[in-house]
Amino acid sequence: MPGRPAAQRIVVVGASLAGLWGAATLRKEGFDGVLTIIGDENDPPYDRPPLTKQVLTGWVAPDHTVLPHLEPLGDTRWLLGTPAAQLDRRAGEVVLADGTRVPYDLVLIATGVRNRPWPASDQAALSGVCGVRTREDAARLIDHLDAGVSRVVVIGAGFTGSEVASACRHRGIDVTVVEQAQAPLTGALGGVIGDVAANLHDANGVDLRCGVTVQALEGSGGTFRAAALSDGTTVDADVAVVALGGVRNTEWLADSGLASGPLGVAADAGCRAVAVNGLVTDDVFVAGDVARFAHPLFDYQFLTLEHWENAAVGAQVAARNMICAPEDRRPHACVPTFWSTQFGVNIKSVGVPSLADQIVVTQGSTEAGSFAAAYGDRDGRIVGAVTFDHGRWIDHYRGLIEQAAALPGPYDADLPDKREPARFPPHPAASYHGPTVVVTGHSPTAMDAVRQPAGRSAP
Amino acid sequence: MTTSDTVKSAVSADLMRQVADAENRHDPYPIYARLREKRVNLLADGSYALGRYADVVGLLHDPRVSSDPHHASNPGSRLLVDNGPFIQRDPPDHDRLRSIATRYFGPPVSPGVVSGQEPEILSFVSDLIDALPASGEADLVDHLAYPLPVSVICGLLGVPKSDEEQFRAWTEDIVRGLDAEQQQGADDLIRQRQQAQVAMFGYVTELVQRHRAQPDGSMLSRLANDHAGQQMTDGELGATSLLLLIAGHETTVNLTANGVLTLLRNPWALDRLRADPDWVIPLVEELLRFEPPVQYLPNRVALADIDVDGTTIPKGASIVLLVAAANRDPDRFAHPDRFDPDRGDIEHVGFGSGIHYCFGAPLARIEAQASLTAFAGRLASPRLAADPPPYRPSPVLRGPLHLRVTYDKRG
Incomplete structure (x- = not known):
């Protein structure tokens, strides 16, 4: 089979962190074709974490949060202020709310989340x-x-x-x-x-x-x-x-034939979108808050991670995979980190604590509000960690998670060796009503999976 | 231990002795490469030296690695002082002492302290260059790299500059004895170091008392007199002052001097800096990778058995973290032996990492950036009178003793 012709037109849908870093990576990795960035807000990409921190306390003005361009984007078409309304995969076009059709060879979906x-x-x-x-x-x-x-x-x-x-x-x-x-x-x-x-x-x-x-x-x-x-x-x-919390911006993909819905847009570990029938696409990639990707480190579970680092790293991996040779593609296997500042305390988290059953305080003191704690799954493997004013230790726990190590005990001699239930609420996914998919076909080797129109009735 | 293990550790011990050997001071990097290759090196005194980037970073963040020499099973002569400064403490004492010191040095309580030094640093650098001969030769250690950080740290801390000669002598003895265990004549070095420590501790303690009697806006004065938050004891205050005074200039002098030397060895970089002074920012970062002023951290201790690559570092063993080797690990950095400020990925460990990350890093950066920009901008056609230059004795805090530079004209 001859190789695919090099993409000439790439469209990035979403003009926030993931969209910007995706576009920058495409240029950095040598894409010199037509690059279009579509965003529903009028503003150029800006950084959201400060909005609830330095901006609200008055230290930084809201419009002083513009994200820097780490790579020159060159000649890039910005279509800001009008949301994407449809992905027409058969025609290879993104359709905007005002009817504008933007053709693509490859498209990166980075439409993120809006406030619920x-x-x-x-x-x-x-x-x-x-x-x-x-x-x-x-x-x-x-x-x-x-x-x-x-x-x-x-x-x-x-x-x-x-x-x-x-x-x-x-x-x-x-x-x-x-x-x-x-x-x-x-x-x-x-x-x-x-x-x-x-x-x-x-x-x-x-x-x-x-x-x-x-x-x-x-x-x-x-x-x-x-x-x-x-x-x-x-x-x-x-x-x-x-x-x-947020609502993932996937409505515009309802007729696209992609496996998308309230949980996000399903993707493989290489950020390629998955279609309704469970097959991986070649020309549609997903990154950021809206991506629901199979993480190799967590039993290939489909995870959505609404974290800054996940958006930045996922976009880079996706963009690279879009234009590199297929055999050079890499998985988005980064162990996610998250941080928050509240009430003068620096909180950092690594891994996916919500996958855990148990927790152990490993350093410091929860009473003093300065500590590290590690999360383990039911097999006793470490899957996450959190620190309160102990952020400089977080890389140790990241290393353990990357190595799929056993849940450690306390490091401080005066801490009790106590593992307790982490007490997570039931996963909210149970309450979502995504579109129903059914399989069709007349022989076992000629089956397909399609979306069932709403209102399936009981047999 | 098997015979082949014994041979291997003899080789490692010998390599570390070569690093300490003054003969190799001008270029220890090939020796570091061999130590890195062996990954876990058992030394003659029972310490373990590691030089791979992943191992060094891993151990710098490992809660099983202590910075308190009291935990060593062979504490011997190591930097044992009661009431050590926070660089030799573990949490929670480390965190308490460092956060009290930070209150008077950086954000969130004192965000303007370091940046507020910048105008003074720029004008002082300018004065230092003005004082050089109009053309001919100058020693840029004695006349640029050394005087700037000493002056800055004295002003910041509230130490009279007139005492400089006195504490310079003590500092030299302390620094020379930092890694005495790996050097020839260890006993003498250790005795001198301990005497200097006692004398200098007495000096700063007296200084603190003077600040109590006559407060000013300096850091020592605020540490001694502020009763708003948590307090240090007098012993802790003395140890902290001693640390800040020594570390505040001993390391930056080497960063600047290594920078001048590297620029002179790479004329293209000197030209580029002259044309684009903002380029000094990645340049100083690359310097911290390429010629780190602190070459290794000799005094960490394993609090538990730690497995690295199938070798167990036993509980109580001392650990030597070779940051200069890690900074040139080919598994981490492409073409690691090339000086390349444009590499983009310069995540060096020149300032360490983890909870003991260099306290004075933001100040050191400003000082080195100011000195190197002025050096490049104002001395025409500078060249080295001797390459390699003579080096200061310490293999840990490594840098030129003198840097004689000839130039056509001072601008």
């Missing part, structure tokens, strides 16, 4: 109800905070919600945090570490309400006034920050 909106749209429209995902969101929230507020209610105590609460306390603003789970950060780090995080909230004067949900956002005259909680109480506040 407050479900009641009339309540979400109240002035004072904010999310934090984009630069615009951050600027709007700052305007509210600058105007002077009596109290902010933060809905959701994941990393984003906790960082927002921290920034508010830093500014001397009263905060109530409402979290459905029994403690903050439990989805990412489990209940043992969640309890440590709860102490942080308490010590910093946050009014933390766990095991409770917000039932309604109440307003008057179009302005948010109070949040009604499931325990019957009401929190009076001027600002509500909706920090309920």
Whole structure:
């Protein structure tokens, strides 16, 4: 079979970290054809982590977060401000919301995640109800905070919600945090570490309400006034920050024939998109928050990792694999790292703690709020680690995870050799309703798998 | 131990003696290459030396590796002092002491301290160059590389510059004895080092008392008088002051001098720096990889049996981490023996890594960048009077003793 002709036209869909680093890597690796970058926001690629940290505390202006171009992108076409609406794989075109058709030989999907909106749209429209995902969101929230507020209610105590609460306390603003789970950060780090995080909230004067949900956002005259909680109480506040996690931007791929849905876009370890029928594509690649890829280190489970490093590294691997010889392709096998700063504490995490059953504190002291802990799966293998103000040790744990080492015991002599359940909530995937796929065909060797139109009825 | 193991360790011990040998000071890198090749090297005193990048980085982040010499099963003469500075401590004491010191040196509490030194550093470098002969010859160690960091650290800490001669002599004795165990005449070196340590400790303790009586804005004064947060004991304060005073200039002088030497050996780099002063940033990083001022870390200790490549470093054994060897590991860096500031990937361990990562790194960078830019920009057609130059005695803190440079004209 003759080799494929070299790609002349590459389209990157998504103009945030993964899109930018993907484009930069394509140029660095020698792609000199037509490069187009499509983004739904008007802004050039910017860095999101500071938005809930330095930007909210007022140290950095929202528009001072532009991502540097690590490689010259050369002659690149930027189509910003209009989202992609469709991927027409048969025609080899990305179709924008305004009908523009952008032809490609290869396409990199890096459309990321958007903020999960407050479900009641009339309540979400109240002035004072904010999310934090984009630069615009951050600027709007700052305007509210600058105007002077009596109290902010933060809905959701994941990393984003906790960082927002921290920034508010830093500014001397009263905060109530409402979290459905029994403690903050439990989805990412489990209940043992969640309890440590709860102490942080308490010590910093946050009014933390766990095991409770917000039932309604109440307003008057179009302005948010109070949040009604499931325990019957009401929190009076001027600002509500909706920090309920993200929704993956995959709707535009609904008719593309790719295995995409609320869980992300499935991809092999080399970042090639998987089609509905389970076959790997040759011309569609995926990177960043939206990629759901088979990780070799974690039993080839399909993982989505909404971390900065995963976006930056995944995009580089994907871009390289797009244009290198097939035999030179490499897997996106990086052990992901994540960091957060809240209440003056530096939190770092490596690996995939949420895959763990057990946890052991290995260094420092959870009471003192300065420690390292390692996560193990049910076979006793280390799969993740977290540090609170112990970040310079994180590379040790990364090394252990990379080597698929056994879960270590405590390194500090005064720590008890105690492994305990990590206490993760049930995986939320169980509650997703992705599109149904069925197999069709008349003989066992001529089967295909296709998406079932919605509304399959019971036999 | 089998006979062949004994032979192997004899070879390793001999290699490490060659590194310490003054004859090889000008170019220890071929010896490091052999130590790296053997990966885990058992030395004559029972220490283990490692030089591969992955091993050095791994052990620098390994909680089973201690920096406290008291844990060594053969502590012998190693840098044993009660109340050692944070470079010789483990968590949680290390973390407590370092974070107190950081309060007066860097972010988040004092973000402007280092960057605030920059105008003074630039003007002092300019004065030093002004003081050189208009043409002819100058020793750029005595007249550039040494005076700048001494002046900066004295100002920052609050140490009278008039005491420089006094603490210079002590510092020389301490530095020379840093790795006495691997050198000839170890006993004398160790005795001199210990005497100098005691004397210098007395000096800084007295200095701290003076700062208590007459506070100013200097770092020692703030350490001694600030009662806002956690405090150091007087002993800890003395040990910290001693560390900052020695490390604050002994290492940077070598970074700058190695930089001048490397530029003179690579005229293309000198021309490029002259044309593009901003290029000094990757240039100094590449210098930290190519000619690191701290060549190895001689005083780590295994707190448990540690397996590296099938060899067990037993609990209590001393570990020597060869950062200069790691920086030239061909498994980590392409063409590692080439000086190439444009390599892009310069993740050197010249400042160490992990919790003991160089405390003064941001200051050292600014000092070296300022000195090298001024050297390149203001001396026309500089060339080395002698290559290799004479070296200072220490194999650990390695750098030229003198660097006689002739030039056509001072600009």
